[in-house]
Amino acid sequence: MSDPLKVAIAGLGTVGVGTVKILQQHADVIENRCGRAIKITAVCARSNKDRGVDLSGYEWFDDAAQMAVKADADVIVELIGGSEGIAKDAVDAALAAGRHVVTANKALVAHHGQALATMAESKGVSLNYEAAVAGGIPxxxxxxxxxxxxxxxxxxxxxxxxxxxxxxxxxxxxxxxxxxxxxxxxxxxxxxxxxxxxxxxxxxxxxxxxxxxxxxxxxxxxxxxxxxxxxxxxxxxxxxxxxxxxxxxxxxxxxxxxxxxxxxxxxxxxxxxxxxxxxxxxxxxxxxxxxxxxxxxxxxGAGEGPTASAVVADICDIARGIMVPTFGVPVANLKPSQPRPMGQHVGAYYVRMMLVDEPGVFADVAAALRDNNVSMVSMLQQTSESGDAVPVVLTTHETKESDMNSALKAITALDTVVEAPHMIRIESA
Ligand SMILES: NC(=O)c1ccc[n+]([C@@H]2O[C@H](COP(=O)([O-])OP(=O)(O)OC[C@H]3O[C@@H](n4cnc5c(N)ncnc54)[C@H](OP(=O)(O)O)[C@@H]3O)[C@@H](O)[C@H]2O)c1
Structure with missing residues (x-):
């Protein structure tokens, strides 16, 4: 068997403690699966309080960024959270020092993924973040x-x-x-x-x-x-x-x-x-x-066990020597995203309105739709007791969102519409 993979964990909250528990409780099966042991060597949190897990034998750090460079570790596991501040400092420091990083931090990856992946790639280390998206689902x-x-x-x-x-x-x-x-x-x-x-x-x-x-x-x-x-x-x-x-x-x-x-x-x-x-x-x-x-x-998608399950799987990949580009292709091959403006989106819509219950109201709404190229599929209304405003909903055929927005503006301007209409998009599947 190869040498153990040494892991330092920053953050001992819900996910951090869950990760410690799995690595302790399933040490044998993990070693068998990875062909080497995974050993926690260091931990860090804000306070050194009792967390219901045995942390003796692990080096304690008060500062996660210091731990990222000084701990006796191959992998730094960042489980603090937040796109800026200490979580980012720790991950930056770990990658710069050529250490693998595992994180559950979606905010960090969403805001800084490109720069972090570039750094990981240049250092030849992994940046794994399975737990950041949909928790326990791989x-x-x-x-x-x-x-x-x-x-x-x-x-x-x-x-x-x-x-x-x-x-x-x-x-x-x-x-x-x-x-x-x-x-x-x-x-x-x-x-x-x-x-x-x-x-x-x-x-x-x-x-x-x-x-x-x-x-x-x-x-x-x-x-x-x-x-x-x-x-x-x-x-x-x-x-x-x-x-x-x-x-x-x-x-x-x-x-x-x-x-x-x-x-x-x-x-x-x-x-x-x-x-x-x-x-x-x-x-x-x-x-x-x-x-x-x-x-x-x-x-x-969340919780101690499911999220830690994903964190440990990421650590196991590193132990097995599995390295995949951070976002699936080398950073230089990632294309600019070329966003499609929402106004160009084509789909069906549901609209809920509060309409005064009087003759001609539906005809006015239908005209606002027609004038903006929106074609209706169905209309439902709740019954009204006495000429009060009633909720009315309609659904549309597929239409361009910019046309739908213009129709909603026209409907809002009608005297018989009591409050701004609420729109919900419909997806076919
Ligand atoms: N909870 C979930 O179900 C879940 C699911 C998916 C992803 N995530 C992600 O996982 C990460 C951790 O979430 P969590 O729920 O475990 O958070 P949490 O329970 O709030 O734990 C955060 C940990 O970070 C420590 N910490 C905070 N500031 C620190 C600092 N300056 N230096 C060192 N340690 C510091 C805290 O220390 P103290 O304990 O001493 O205060 C705590 O142990 C986040 O990125 C989150 O988005 C969580």
Whole structure:
């Protein structure tokens, strides 16, 4: 057997402790699988408190960036988090010192992936980040290795468990967004400041990384169109079911003739689509490749065990001597992403409006659509007691988003429209 692979872990929170546990509890099976032992030599966190795992025998560092260069280690595992600050300093220092890096930090990879991959490549070391996207689902390995023979056309997924839990609970219990969010925070599924999750930023970090690996393009987080789930109401969820759809926060990256679409937004998917039944805190990633056809992976996207499972798999790759370019192709071959503007997106739409219940209202809405080249598929309305405003929804045929936006502007300007219409995009599968 070869010498043990020596590992230093920065960050001993949920994922850090999970990683220590797996490396300790499964030391024998991991050694057998990798042909060499994996030994933790050093650890680092903010405070040296008891974490319920035995850390004796590991060198302690107060400073992660110092540990990255001074620890007796082949691999630095960064499990602190954040795109800037100490996490970035530690990863920069480790790569500059020619040490392999494993991280679960999607924000870091989404914002600095290109520079970090360049550094890793120039030093001949790995930068592995499986845990950064969809937690326990080995989607990076699937795209980079398992699907290496495919031309990809689309990758999409439920990439944020908190949003999926909120949308699932709203539907199952017929409750409103704010109330369910509060429960999610109480149960520990949502952070005290939930904005990264519910405003779609976390999913966008993951999508930018997936798009790079799927399409061989530079990571371009700034090109991701991002909408969260705050404006989704229980009325939308009810109407969606009535129309045969379920609402999911999807991250979608699609290569089109006119460039790369990267978008995160609430999406209506047909009830018959496999992704519609991915519920609660679960994540799923659906990949369309020309040879493999459509492939869906589902699993836990967060939490101690699933995330640490991915971290340990990345460490095992290094122990086995498996090195794959960070984003699947050498950095110099990554193409600029050539974003397709959202206005050019073509798709079907759902629109919910509050209309005054009086004659001629529907004709005005239909005219606003017609004048902007939008053709309607269906219209549903809830009954009104006495001439009050009523919720009305419509769905459209495929149309260009810029036309849809013009139609929405025209509808908003109608006297009989009580509040600005809410639009949700529909994906066929
Ligand atoms: N939790 C998940 O389910 C999950 C899933 C996928 C990816 N991730 C990613 O995994 C990473 C870690 O997440 P987590 O949930 O484990 O976070 P966490 O529970 O908040 O743990 C963060 C750890 O970093 C340490 N830390 C913070 N500032 C530090 C500093 N200046 N120097 C040294 N250590 C410092 C903390 O030390 P103290 O304990 O002493 O405060 C803590 O141990 C993040 O990038 C996150 O996005 C997490």
């Amino acid at each position: 989607v990076i390995k699937t795209l980079r290795e398992g699907l290496a023979g495919n031309a990809m056309t689309r990758v999409q997924g439920i990439l944020n468990g908190t949003c999926n839990y909120i949308l699932t609970t709203m539907r199952e219990e017929g409750r409103d967004f704010e109330e369910v969010l509060k429960d999610a925070q109480d149960f520990g599924y949502a952070e005290a400041d939930p904005s990264f999750d519910i405003d779609g930023v976390d999913a966008a970090h993951k999508l930018a990384i997936l798009a790079s690996v799927a399409f061989g393009v530079q990571v371009n987080f700034d090109a991701v169109h991002i909408e969260g789930i705050r404006h989704i109401s229980s009325t939308d969820i009810e109407f969606a079911e009535e129309l045969g759809y379920r609402i999911k926060l999807l991250g979608i990256a699609a290569m089109t003739e006119h460039g790369l679409e990267q978008r995160v937004h609430p999406t209506m998917v047909p009830l018959s689509a496999p992704i519609a039944s991915v519920e609660g805190v679960f994540n799923a990633v659906v990949t369309d490749g020309d040879a493999v056809d459509t492939l869906m992976q589902e699993g836990r």
